[in-house]
Amino acid sequence: MTTMILWVIAYLIFAPLVGGILAGLDRIVSARMQGRVGPPILQPFYDVLKLMEKEALTVNKVQDFYVMCFLIFIIITGGFFFAGGDLLLVIFSLTLASVFLIVAAFSSNSPYAQIGAERELLQIMAYEPMVLMTAVGFYMFTGSFRVSDILTFGQMPLLYLIGIFFGYLFILTIKFRKSPFDLSMSHHAHQELVKGLTTEFSGKTLAMIEVAHWYENIFLLGFVFLFFVNGTPLGIALGVVVCLVAYFLEVLIDNSYARMKWQFTLKSSWVIAITAGFINLVVLRFMF
Amino acid sequence: MFVSKISKLVLRSLFKKPATKMYPVVPRVWEERTRGHIGIVEEDCILCGICMRKCPTNCITVDRNKRKWIIERMQCIQCGCCVEVCPKQCLTMEQAYTTPETFKVVDTHDIPAPPPKAAPVAPAAPAQEAPKAEAPTA
């Protein structure tokens, strides 16, 4: 119980820091990949602090509420995860959080926000099956949905969940909002959607979204970590290293592909969910 | 899966020195022909006003009475037309650009009176040489 609480507190405090630094690293690495110098590593923090200082504007009375809910539920979702909670609960509450973000965008009744929301929704539909299957895979392997049980299970899930692992990595590109799947919004302008989902958010509201992303990214990496635990310190070290590698990989992918259209996003992720995820589950079914 | 053709280039760049010129830490070296701003050799100007008439943006004002040659920097397009037409070749194309300012820069140059033909020795009245920046009134 106490360790659990400690984990949650650590998450609450360190996730945004680590998430922000990772985002900073991302920007530097991306810049270098593009032959540029890039911003200082703390740039994401400057951005957020800057946003906090800006004039408070909104397009209606409710959107801030929704964005706040988004942030709160993202944090809660991560909290469940780090408290060793139920993976399905984590996924469902993540969906709840995303729905809040989408509703926030919808509420503005503004073209680009709306289309962004629509695309975000599509992305959810694209990744959801795979994410659910990831949880199912862990359950079938360890007999529990609980992160705490998975952690102490003692065998490295990766070996039996290799298909699911790749499927999850694929999905991660969508969740990290990286090219080729940065459909609904991206850091860079110059896309057909202006800023998509976030078009109507400014100042503190936008800062909240940014911070929520940091939290989100951390627990998404937590999933990656889960694949490598085997109850020994080696597993933990390996997990951390692989998380970093996975993150780097996502940055590389971001810089290596054009943005795809929604059709491809939906099709490819479902195909992956079926080929990598489902087949893996079937194999598990006959192994355990 | 999708083959990415750029990964190699991207990874190579990651470990190479960035191409960035690091301006302003490293100042820019200009080419000889770089067109930055118009300079004037005040002594040579005869206030004939040809530059004023030919300048496509009308940014030069030549005031014969007050003996002033005035250029509105925020209006000059560095076309070099004035340099070309000046009968005295007293205008030059300098390489540095006018620095951005919070107001519209207008440079006024006092053109020294030509030495009276009768007195070949110039009186020791040094003209103001440095261009002066004036804040716009509005």
Added chain:
Amino acid sequence: MGKRTIIPFGPQHPVLPEPIHLDLVIEDETVVEAIPSIGFIHRGLEKLVEKKEYAEMVYVIERVCGICSFGHGWGYCAAVEGAMDIQVPRRAEYLRTIWHELSRIHSHLLWLGLLADGFGFESLFMHTWKIRETILDILEKTTGGRVIFSVCKVGGVRKDVDAETLKEIDEILAKIRAEIEELKEVFLEDDSIKNRLCGVGYLSKEDAIELCAVGPMARASGLRLDMRLNGDGAYGELDFEPVVTDEGDCYGRTKVRIFEVLQSIDLIHQAIAQIPEGELSVPVSGPATGEFMARIEQPRGEAYYYAKGNGTKFLERMRVRTPTNMNIPALVKTLQGCDLADVPMLVLTIDPCISCTER
């Protein structure tokens, strides 16, 4: 109306460096109707002929647009020279050709970069523009400007490029050729890019003729249409064949442009090898007379320059018809039924230059 979304696309839109506006009617993300509106940049500069003497007018015409600025200057000069029957020295013709081809390279690279940005490929955009800077450096060294060169004048050119610099240019171009080949591979072979380009915005050869498309747009639809074949400048003495493909889609247009970059490098090599010594310009004076319709192959396609003198220092009429003008109808056509995500792609593949379209 059912499920139709109606939204404004532009005038301020990050994907468009220039303001253009579309009333976009979409269903899901499929465009069912797109009505373009331009005119945000209309300045009315053709009418400045009444205020600027024909010799100074070149400074205005160069600023019709900052991308093919050189070509505009040349086109204008060619029209006036044609109207006044002026013969330009050969060295000047060669220099014009070299600068024009350099402009084409930088313009196409710029376009390729914007295209990459349009489909969200930031790193490719960066690398493309990185190479483009080398060209700009050459231009700055030889003309003193990165964007507006002010080297063309009625009767010839203002500045010479010495042999040493020409040799240097030769070497630099040989070097970036390799880098461009690498980019070519990316643009034409990368699966994700092909996925975004192939089959998008198809324009058949018949439609291209019907809609009077020009430039790479026309050449990608299989039309052998290139004003350089008319023999302006030094082109009559250089060996080249227009790049023509018949894909007719965004991929084809990309292909045409990237091959044209390589072709331009080639042309410059040839021109440098053959450039004759001689005068830079002939003196021109007196009132403008006569009329002439000049055509120049700009990076974006054929452009028209019509000059009509009336016996004074001022022209009676100066008309610029730019390539984008003639590609807008094709754009309107290809937009029907595309995806919202393709809109930038299509708008870009005509390589719209609103500046000169609206003048």
Added chain:
Amino acid sequence: MKQNIINGKNFVTLASSELIEKLTDLKADGYRLGQICATKVSEGFEIIYSMDKDHSLLNLKLTIPEEEEIMSVTGVYWAAFIYENEMQDLFGVKIKHMALNYGGHFFKVSEPTPWNPKK
């Protein structure tokens, strides 16, 4: 003589009554529409239709009094709507039956028909 010189000087006059017929014929003959432009002259407007076939150019010149209405050629070349709207907005040339008429809003200008001010 170089092709561009021949092209540039190839102006042919045309009566407004023959316009559509001529263009239709040329189109059938494989000509593309190159450009259309108007010039304000003392007699009214001078309108040039540039037609191109295999890089050889034919400039048809039409001179009409200011009040005369001409037929739109958008029926022959749809793409001509760009030029016709332009002539309409900037010169006040009167054109009948345009396929896509922006009604004076193609170029939004502060004064109407700047090339041919009414006052």
Added chain:
Amino acid sequence: MSYVTKSPWVIHYDGSSCNGCDIEVLACLTPMYDVERFGIINTGNPKHADVFLVTGAINEQNKGVVQQIYDQMPEPKVVVAVGICATSGGIFKECYNILGGTDTVIPVDVYVPGCAARPEAIIDGVVKGLSVLAEKKAAMGKKPVETAPAAEAAATETEMKEEA
């Protein structure tokens, strides 16, 4: 110190320029100049922007657009007029459809000369803008933001859209 100066996000709008300055603005983002070093991001959205880079002159048709973008940017914000067209109308000043430089519709904080303005000049201009930004930020806390005519227009719009 205010963080506005560490993370200036820019929005660029092309008034009626010749593209020259626009391209140079874009060139600033590219590897050679890489303004992301200063935390600058080119956002396409006025609501996220701190710095408004205007290129080109103002004409009849775009004045409303420029005005709107300006109005939609949250305080503190600065306007940088890039290129001679934007500073004064440039060579097109005499054209029938040109009203003048950016300052004919919105207050301009920094003028960047050049035709085209060089990337270096644009960087200098934005850097200069940052100090203005910091001043504005400092002023924001103290006195209410002065009601520019623009702000007034926005206020009326707000009233109109109050729902029951």
Added chain:
Amino acid sequence: MGTIFFLIVFPLVVAVALLVLKTDAIRDMLVRVAAIVIGAASIYLAVQYYGTGGEMFDFHSETLNYLFMVIEALLAVVVIVLGIKYKKYLALVLAAIQTPILIWFELTIGHHVNVVNNIYIDRLSIVMVLIIGIIGSLICVYALPYMKDFQHHHHGEKDRRPWFFFLLFLFLSAMFGIVVSNNLVWLHFFWEITTLCSFFLIGFTKTKEAIDNSFRALIFNLMGGFGFVLAILVLGTYYNTLELSTMILYGTMGYSVVLPAALLAFAGITKAAQMPFSSWLLGAMVAPTPTSALLHSSTMVKAGVFLIIKLSPVLGWNMAGIMTMMVGGITFLFASFAAISQSNAKRVLAYSTVANLGLIVACAGIGTYAAVWAAVMLVIFHAITKSLLFLCVGTAEHNIGSRDIEDMDGLFGRMPRLATFMIVGISGMFLAPLGMLVSKWAAMTAFIDSGNILLVAIICFGSAATAFYWTKWLGKMTAIMARRENIQDHVHKEEWVVLGTLTGMTIIAIMAFPIISSGILVPYLVNVFAGVDAASLLSGNMFIMTAMLALVILLPILFFGKTNKKIVPIYLSGANVGDDLRFTDSFQQPKEVSLKNWYMEDYFGEVKMSRYGNIASAVVIIAVMAMMLGGVL
């Protein structure tokens, strides 16, 4: 037992009264009073039998048997006559075959089968009685003003409201009959009554479309009824019983009752509008909205799933079970997909109903403790939430003149209260920590445990699709559009009362869900699945869910709509005209922005989806039936 009879007879009496008494005032009175009485009686029944948990009633009546038989024969005649009149011969044939067979059976073999307990009540029946009694009668009350408007809308036509209300109450009566009959012949009798009622209700408007659809419903349900008759035949002949409880007992004791179970499940599948029979439920939408609400939420389709849930102990990994779970799963998947492509609110609701029923059917088909827990939970939440949504759509339709989701632009400004109700309803359908999702979660776990990986995959994809179509609707509801006139004052008071009650019930049910689980479900399940570990699946997460719920409720109360920020216009690419609704278009005119959702017709078009779904489930059904018959013969 008196209450049971009262619940069956009282609505019948009211129905007849309504048919006779034609003045508006009396009808209003009568319906309201009856609704209160029925509601109260069902609650009373619940209280009465809750303690005992389940009871069989040893009740015989030859007279009743014959009476039922006569009525059944009459109904068959009605069908045959109508079949001739409207040239729907398939219906005619089906009625002409099954009724004589059944009557022949009853008079011969059936006569010798000894039925001890004709009537029973258990906790599942209690749940059903509550659903029918409360939600059903609320819908009847809602129908009063609705049908007034309807009449006004279609004025000039004959006022057939007495007939309408007669059918409604008859329906309720028959439903009560279904959930308490243990004698399969009786059950079949009530079953057929609901079929007929729905037939008339669907055809109520008498348009061509309505009549076609009503016949489709009739034919499909008669096919199911035919299956039912066959099941009775088999049971009576081979197992010598006509009691549902006995059959299940046999099943759990190890005798194979797969064939009758499969036949009964088949009947349930048709009634629960599973693929390939789902089209009748979609066709039912031509009827006035209260009918749809009734058919979709508390009656008709619920009769189908009720029967299958009852059967669940004998399903599982046998032919009958596999058929049921696969049909349910396939239906869930394809109906969820098809819902994406719909913009007609009632069609979305219809597909969602079909999908949810599919899930319930699949759960019941798996037939494990956990699966049935999920199934019953789904039944409860679905009934409440779906009726709420249907009625909301009805009200919206009468006030904005369209039932298309895309016409509900700015509803939040125009009818804030209605929009809020809808938001509650929609959220209830798919969001954590609200009811439906909890059940879905349980269903998922149950699927995994059952080892049917295909179903697991189906639920993964199906829930993704579900989230998509609900969220986009939710988004439409929450969009705030500038300057919209508030028009909700036009809504009738009764409608508000009903909608408010349902919303309240939704929230209460969501909050009370642990209690429902431990108080009703667990005891029932322990009873049915004797010996299974009774610990609830979710006990560990229950607390978290409740906390989350509290947050979801608390946050809006604290913060919703409160801002001191400056409100500014939206971004319209710099072309804003100034009112947040219009932009300057290409012709320099103001043009209204229009924002619509995605439908992805090419991917999820309903024709395509139902074709795939129908083929897949038909194949499953035919294959299973063929294998079984092959085995039997």
